[in-house]
Amino acid sequence: MAKDYGQFCGLAKASSVLGExxxxLIARDLSVAPRRFKDLHEGLPGVPTSVLTARLRDLQVAGVVTRVADERPGGGVLYALTPHGRALETILxxxxxxxxxxxxxxxxQDVITDASLAAALRASYQPRATCTTTSYLIHTGAATAWAEATPTAITVGLGVPDLLADLTxxxxxxxxAVLAGDLSPAAALSxxxxxxxxxxxxxxxxxRTFHVPLTEAAMEVTR
Incomplete structure (x- = not known):
């Protein structure tokens, strides 16, 4: 059960909901797309089934996650963020x-998952860095995600999109290193x-559109 810090404080409340x-990471994955329990479990390597069940229950009680019917063939249940949960996107x-x-x-031992890659693309998006709409398909190791960037908005998703990407x-x-600006596009390709x-x-x-620089401390490690 989520810890109650006994303080009438917004940060304490947020910590009690998300601090376990x-x-x-569950909120991160669901911010990209609603997921079945099986998909969540597979996309969070190392999480015990019992812990995932408990965390989803706590997040439902907190009004962050809800269960919805899956309209895909085979039916079943999807976990999705509520409007209250979707407000976490910019925070995530x-x-x-x-x-x-x-x-x-x-x-x-670090892995990259489809959802973590998609979330990283969304987080690194730079508004007004592009003057046109462009779709990208990114394969990084075993992870695959896509992004569609406009001058003012970013949409990301898991796996391969239905539409043909402008760049794969x-x-x-x-x-x-490319996203950090430490490896130039030309050098990365050559x-x-x-x-x-x-x-x-x-x-x-x-x-230009996706950029997250390294801190000075992290840059020192790479030198």
Whole structure:
């Protein structure tokens, strides 16, 4: 059960709802798209089934998550954010940018999931960095996500979109250095760290549109 800090304080209330282990990552995944329990479990490697069940129950009691009917063939139930939960999106993005500033490279046990990649794209989006609408499909390791960026808005999703992307990117963890501005688009392509299907000009637009710099401390680690 979520901890009650015994304070009449908004931050204390938010901590009581989201401070338990896995709660923020569940909210992150559901902010990208409603998910079945099975999909949530598979997309959160390491979370025990019992803990996921408990966290979803707590988030439902807090009015952050709800259950809705899945309209896809086979039916079933989806977990989705409520309007109160969807208000977390900008907060999750801000936390994601803050945390990414200290992330130069993944550790040996770190994984990238479809939802974490999609959320990272949304968090790193730079409004007014592009003057046109562009769709991207990104493969990073085993993770796949897509993004459609306009001058003022970003939409992200899991897996391969229905529409043909303007640019498809294949990369490993080196994509983090590109988004940080530490690896130029030309160098990423010439070194083979990134492969693209599409124009190099559109790849340069991608790099302008999605950007999260590293902190000084994280940059020191890479030197």
């Amino acid at each position: 282990r896995w709660s923020l 993005d801000a936390l994601g940018r803050w945390g990414a500033g200290a992330m130069a490279a993944p550790g040996p 990117i294949h990369s490993g963890p080196e994509l983090r 070194s083979g760290a990134v492969r693209i299907e599409g124009s190099s000009d559109v790849f340069e637009r991608f790099v």
